[in-house]
Amino acid sequence: MPTTLTLKNIPDEVYERLKGAAAMHRRSLNSEAIVCLETVLTPGRIAPGERLARARATHRVEAWRIRRESHRCAETPGPRVIVVDSNVLAYLYLPGEFTPAAERLLETDPDWHAPVLWRSEFRNILAGCMRRGTLTFEQAATIQHEAESLLDGAEHETDSRQVLELVRDSDCSAYDCEFVALAKTLGASLATMDNKLLKAFPQIARPLASV
Template sequence: MIVVDSNILAYLYLPGEFTSAAEGLLEREPEWAAPPLWRSEFRNILGGYMRRNMLSFEQARSLQAEAESLLEGFEFEVRSQEVMELLRDSECSAYDCEFVALAERLDVKLVTMDKKVLRAFPRRAISLVI
């Protein structure tokens, strides 16, 4: 199992530069986990694609459903205390710290492309691409 941030999900479902890397990750590590926050972040990403006329409403709705299916049973709440401690000790956002807190709680790696998270949490966070 690994924790993935919302952008890794976007790379998987929205064709682009990192899609093949995300697909390879899913083949190697098929159990992806995330805090419930991922849903709102992913919906926001899909909304941006709809506003730029890169996805229809039906396509966005379908992708959201696919992502929810992928993470079914692997969404875990995080404790505010743990998120606040990570906030105190880094310059990352509370949103990012939720993913780190979950990875720490599950004692697994967080896969991300966020440079700030990768710098702040080098023992927990790993990059999708090297």
């Protein structure tokens, strides 16, 4: 039987974010709060359809891509260029603990970039979801397409010599060093939650919540 819970002293910022999310998803504040709690506390129980609905409603890929391009063309400074690793993209599309941080980053700085490698890594994440039964094939394919739309025009090949130099000077894999190399090339920060990257490249890699 459902339990009634009354919350007091909710911080203004949290309330405003909840209200905005409820309006975006066309839910009541109560329903949105329940979804947020389920996302964090019982992520495995969220239906695949709900995951996909949240991805579509929350991220509005096309609108943000247009916003990113408008800032690139504007003469006045716009959002920062941010390199994101594949896990940050997964946090954006697969609700979990770090999803709110990924959403805030995209709202603030939508000019996201990544090496072409991200596609394979992201597909591998979606493959794991399909095998665990949390996404159907069609849902995974749709999320992959939407993520590719988000990064349209912002994917880059990386310099092999630079990547190998980073591998030589760290404990990180060549895959991870591609993201670092791109961030160095673009003069950007790398948003990640990978502890090894954060430790090896503290001047470039930043925790997702602090970028």
